[in-house]
Amino acid sequence: MNKIIFFAQIRELIGTDTLSIDAHNLTVAMLLEQLSQRGDKWSLALKEHTVLCAINKSLVDYHYTIKTGDEIAFFPPVTGG
Amino acid sequence: MNNMQLDTQLTDIQVTDHPFDVDALTKWLSSSPQDGAIVTFIGKVRSLTDEPISLYLEHYAGMTEAVLNKITQQARNRWALNRIVVIHRVGNIDTNEQIVFVGVSSAHRSNAFAAAEFIMDVLKNEAPFWKKERTSEGDKWVDAKPTDVMALKKWTKSSSKQE
Numbered sequence: 328m329n330k331i332i333f334f335a336q337i338r339e340l341i342g343t344d345t346l347s348i349d350a351h352n353l354t355v356a357m358l359l360e361q362l363s364q365r366g367d368k369w370s371l372a373l374k375e376h377t378v379l380c381a382i383n384k385s386l387v388d389y390h391y392t393i394k395t396g397d398e399i400a401f402f403p404p405v406t407g408g
Numbered sequence: 409m410n411n412m413q414l415d416t417q418l419t420d421i422q423v424t425d426h427p428f429d430v431d432a433l434t435k436w437l438s439s440s441p442q443d444g445a446i447v448t449f450i451g452k453v454r455s456l457t458d459e460p461i462s463l464y465l466e467h468y469a470g471m472t473e474a475v476l477n478k479i480t481q482q483a484r485n486r487w488a489l490n491r492i493v494v495i496h497r498v499g500n501i502d503t504n505e506q507i508v509f510v511g512v513s514s515a516h517r518s519n520a521f522a523a524a525e526f527i528m529d530v531l532k533n534e535a536p537f538w539k540k541e542r543t544s545e546g547d548k549w550v551d552a553k554p555t556d557v558m559a560l561k562k563w564t565k566s567s568s569k570q571e
Contacts, residue, residue, distance in 0.1 A: 335466055335538035336549045381536070384471035400468060404552035407465070407496060407537025408451055408508050408528060 329393060331362075334402035340372035341365075350399065355380045356389040358399070377404055419492045421476045423467060425499035428509055437491050437511045445517035447524040451508040453501050461543050465498045465507070468536035472496070475535045483512070483527055487519040494527060496537065526563055532556045 331346040338344050350358050359378065363370040372378075380387055381400040393399065420436070422428075430450065437446050455461050480492045491513040501507055510527050514520040539550040 332468070334468060334536070335540075339549075381468070381471055384468070384474050386534075400471070402468065402536060403538065403549070405532075405534065405536050406539045406550045406552050407467070407535050408532040408556075 329396070330398050331358075332398070332400040334400065336403055337372045337376075337378065337401055341369050349395075350393045350397075351395040353393050354389065355382075355387060355391050355393065355399075358393065359389070359401075373401065378402070379404065418490060419477075419480050420494070421473060421480065422495045423469070423472050423476075423498055424495065425497065428495045428497070428506065430506070430509065433493050433495065433509060433511055437493060437513045440490050440513060442515060443490050443513040444515055445520040446511065446513050447517070447520040448509065448511040449524050449528055450506050451528075452506045453503050455503045459543060461503055461541050463501045463507070464540040464542060464547075465501060466538045466540070467496075467498050471536050476531065479527055479530045479534070482530070483523040486526070487514065487523045489514050489519060489523050492523075492527075494531070496531075496535070498537070529556075529559045529563065533560055 328347055329350045331348065331350070333341060333344055353361070359373050363373045378401050380389065380391070381402070382391060382393070382397050384398070384400070434446065434448060437448065453461070453463050476494050476496070480494060483489060483492065489512055491511070493509060493511040495509040497507050508531070510524050512520045512523045512527070514523070533556055541548050541550055
């Protein structure tokens with residue numbers, strides 16, 4: 328299983344902060360495609376904006392292949408400081 | 409602040425929902441006799457209109473600390489530095505309050521100036537914080553600025569001041 332965490336406007340748009348699903352062997356790109364089919368809000372939040380992905384708290388690109396137990400996070404470009 | 413902890417290590421990274429004590433942080437940064445230079449930066453909530461705004465800052469606990477650690481390590485690899493402080497607030501913050509503090513101590517000022525600017529530039533682009541502005545017209549997530557991405561470029565050219 329995998330834990331997926333959403334942050335900031337993505338979390339608010341889809342109305343979900345965490346999900347537990349089995350995403351092993353999917354690439355990040357494939358997972359995003361799958362999640363965006365959950366409905367209009369998901370597609371808007373995940374496909375029409377810049378979405379960054381972290382695996383186990385490190386940024387990865389969309390080619391990364393997810394392993395069992397990976398913690399996956401999706402978030403918009405950061406705006407701290 | 410835990411001063412015992414500060415005294416036993418040279419890098420202090422904190423993510424906190426409380427205001428920070430600039431005097432105490434500066435005092436700690438200044439406590440090594442071999443350092444001739446202390447550079448500090450304070451970022452605060454600004455308002456361009458008469459209307460006060462407040463900010464809500466969200467972050468990715470765990471990843472934030474890891475990224476800030478990595479950035480301070482990169483700064484140490486690049487310049488000869490002694491003490492480093494990075495404090496970032498999260499939660500609700502009002503107009504004119506302090507959000508972020510970066511402080512660096514070094515033997516000489518050029519390394520301290522460069523490292524403090526480097527840490528802020530990378531933090532703005534890589535540390536997982538998100539700001540939401542709260543105004544009388546409603547809440548709005550702040551967009552990332554292209555100028556923050558541009559600011560990183562000066563660190564990718566042959567810009568290291570210490571070979």
